[in-house]
Amino acid sequence: MVVPSPAGPGPTGRRPRRWVPKRVLVTRAAAEHPHAQEIIRRCTEAGVADIELLPGDRLTGLRRETERETYAAAKSTLAVVVAPPSTRKPQPIPPSADWRIDLARGCPAHCQYCYLAGSLSGPPITRVYANLDEVLDGIGSHAGQGTVTSNTVERGHEGTTFELSCYTDPLGIEHVTGSLSEAIRRVGAGAYGSGVQLRFTTKFDDVETLLGLDHQRRTRVRFSVNAEEVARRFDGGTAPMPARLAALRSMAQAGYRVGLTIAPVMPLPGWQVGYGGLLDAVAAAVAGVPDLDLTAEIITHRFTPSSKEVLLGWYPQTRLEMDEDARSQKRSKFGGVKYVYPKAVMAQMRAWFHAELDARLPQARLLYWT
Numbered sequence: 001m002v003v004p005s006p007a008g009p010g011p012t013g014r015r016p017r018r019w020v021p022k023r024v025l026v027t028r029a030a031a032e033h034p035h036a037q038e039i040i041r042r043c044t045e046a047g048v049a050d051i052e053l054l055p056g057d058r059l060t061g062l063r064r065e066t067e068r069e070t071y072a073a074a075k076s077t078l079a080v081v082v083a084p085p086s087t088r089k090p091q092p093i094p095p096s097a098d099w100r101i102d103l104a105r106g107c108p109a110h111c112q113y114c115y116l117a118g119s120l121s122g123p124p125i126t127r128v129y130a131n132l133d134e135v136l137d138g139i140g141s142h143a144g145q146g147t148v149t150s151n152t153v154e155r156g157h158e159g160t161t162f163e164l165s166c167y168t169d170p171l172g173i174e175h176v177t178g179s180l181s182e183a184i185r186r187v188g189a190g191a192y193g194s195g196v197q198l199r200f201t202t203k204f205d206d207v208e209t210l211l212g213l214d215h216q217r218r219t220r221v222r223f224s225v226n227a228e229e230v231a232r233r234f235d236g237g238t239a240p241m242p243a244r245l246a247a248l249r250s251m252a253q254a255g256y257r258v259g260l261t262i263a264p265v266m267p268l269p270g271w272q273v274g275y276g277g278l279l280d281a282v283a284a285a286v287a288g289v290p291d292l293d294l295t296a297e298i299i300t301h302r303f304t305p306s307s308k309e310v311l312l313g314w315y316p317q318t319r320l321e322m323d324e325d326a327r328s329q330k331r332s333k334f335g336g337v338k339y340v341y342p343k344a345v346m347a348q349m350r351a352w353f354h355a356e357l358d359a360r361l362p363q364a365r366l367l368y369w370t
């Protein structure tokens, strides 16, 4: 269920759309953590009537009669669980950051290309971690280490970077979890030293509660943006593009380092006009912001055999092109296959983005294209 926020207008003057889970499940082990109580408080305040304290730690009964019903029930369920040690161990996450830290797994939105499709198994509920202290301890234990930004010539000034959005959209669930603001506050306060930086990417605009945090510019928020037509066709349950750009401006004005995750780039007919319009809209959104620190990360659309299968189960009517014959194969070092656009198409898009970013948005520093 997505309802207008009762918290008042956001940066666009409109109320941000907020996801309110229909059902919240709290495992027995999670309930022992103070952060679980904070999540329960937030969910109650948001109007969730169905909050269930489970007698054990297993989440069961998530399947319904049909695939469709299972998907719908899962996307409206928030589970509060404990992250096991294997999940808490920071993992390298090139080309974005030195390390991945997960505050949650799963996302309530409905993007038809969702990059989580191939990496999360089972019904797509959102699991948020109650043992936040232990999850964030990974920042302290890995500060100063890493090969993507730490001690590199190009990005060493970012310090040791920790990506929070590999398995979730942390802003999309922030109003019912509070995990993101707690992480930003602790890193801002120097709890893990002054050489660490958080980063996360989002398709939401509900930034009001982050604006006043003492972040010390140790967090970079990137807004995941796209050509209007791509977003209109394939994003679901997220903030509209103008709202994301207004939120980008608000965060930049509040002193945060900001960025664009332009993804997934798709060469739909007339794509140059669509992406040109996007870059112009971003330029207008950041005009006049003092001390702007703006990066860009550009990711073309790709799929794997398993993500395609999952996505077609979730969105059987999708018009998203996932035609293996129209793509090139890319093999990972572990032997997995990804389907990317053919070399000539990639080269054309890459050249266009390099030139147009320079021309239309010279303030943006391109971190990578993939």
Ligand code: SF4
Pocket (backbone or CB within 6 Å): 106, 107, 108, 109, 110, 111, 113, 114, 115, 116, 167, 168, 169, 203, 238
């Ligand atoms: S916002 Fe991101 S994580 Fe959530 S459904 Fe869309 S693509 Fe997936």
